[in-house]
Amino acid sequence: MKAEIISVGTELILGDTLNTNSHYISRSLTENGIEVLFHTSVLDNKKLLKDVINIALNRVELLIFTGGLGPTNDDMTKEILSETLDLPLILNSEIEKNIEKYFKGTNRDMPKNNIKQAYLPKNSKYLKNEIGTAPGIYIKHQGKIIILLPGPPQEMKTMLDNYVIPLIKQEDIIKTKTINTVGIGESQLEMLLKDIIENETNVNIATYAKMGKVDIRLVTKGKNEKKIDAELYRVLKNIENRISEYIYSYDNLSIEEAVFNSLKEKNMKIAFCESCTGGLITSKFTKISGASQVLDRGIVTYSDNSKIEELNVNKLLIDKYSSVSEEVALAMAKGLLEKTNVDIALSTTGIAGPTGATENKPIGLVYIGIALKEQSFVVKSIFKGDRNTIQNRASTKAFDELRKILK
Incomplete structure (x- = not known):
């Protein structure tokens, strides 16, 4: 099934409001096997909206609208769609009661213009709004599925998750x-x-x-x-x-979650000492609930002195090879292993940029050291990108090397 997401609202076109709805809907549809072909945003304008509707009807099977379901004059999505499909609007007494109940719950009388939200196109179903007043609408018309959702993100998300996705799944x-x-x-x-x-x-x-x-x-x-x-x-x-x-x-895990699960299964402990990644590896790992079961510690040894003091790296080694070297990466990992007595120690050292490069050591050069009781080794990589990208790619590479060891 091919789909188009149509976002209605002048505020979206002018950039006053960030369109997070399209992102959320698109991701949800894709995860459920729906092929999203188009994202369209349109002003609160009758002619333009009608044009957008006709174009979408000719190129996709599923149309999902957000916005334009409110009680004001510029909320016109339902009205223009009804006119375009030649489906007259009919008052739904159940929706009317729900809206009245909503306002009573807030100690207010229902404004007269809110009655507009209780009208549905003929032969359509309404989707209950559990947060606001504008119901969603589900229409099957001439082989097309047309869904109207409210614009406020929380109302839209709740309706999409609770009603729209289950309805779509009924089709196949x-x-x-x-x-x-x-x-x-x-x-x-x-x-x-x-x-x-x-x-x-x-x-x-x-x-x-x-x-x-x-x-x-x-x-x-x-x-x-x-x-x-x-x-x-x-x-x-x-x-x-x-x-x-x-x-x-196969379970949409992050690479760090996969490493955590392997460590937990093998009852192993790990520690990190980071230079160029600046604690990013430890930060990603500690976002996992229960990380303390396998993580002993993570330390940032950024300066040469910290490598010497915290990890017992020989100063002569740094002087000879520099802190960004295979030799120092290995010494860092071994030093951490000896200091902590964990099962695996991992180190990083490199040049994340944008400064610090030399003739023989370019920006993006990263050494990852891994030490276990029975073996130790270093992996050399050169990553492209800005500082943030290099650090993230280095952290992913570090977890990948751990994954290979733990297989």
């Missing part, structure tokens, strides 16, 4: 599965899966690149749930056979 059984990968770029991933993606007819396969990671989303739909599950499993296994070394989760 929709199943999705996300494969989380790390350590491989989107273009390389698509090359490895090119024939599967191009030849697959029953399951839609799409890749989504993130910071150092790529998600593969599988979507299929139909009337027979067993058949749908079998199709999804078949494609998932085909993909798994090609790229299993890069897969870290």
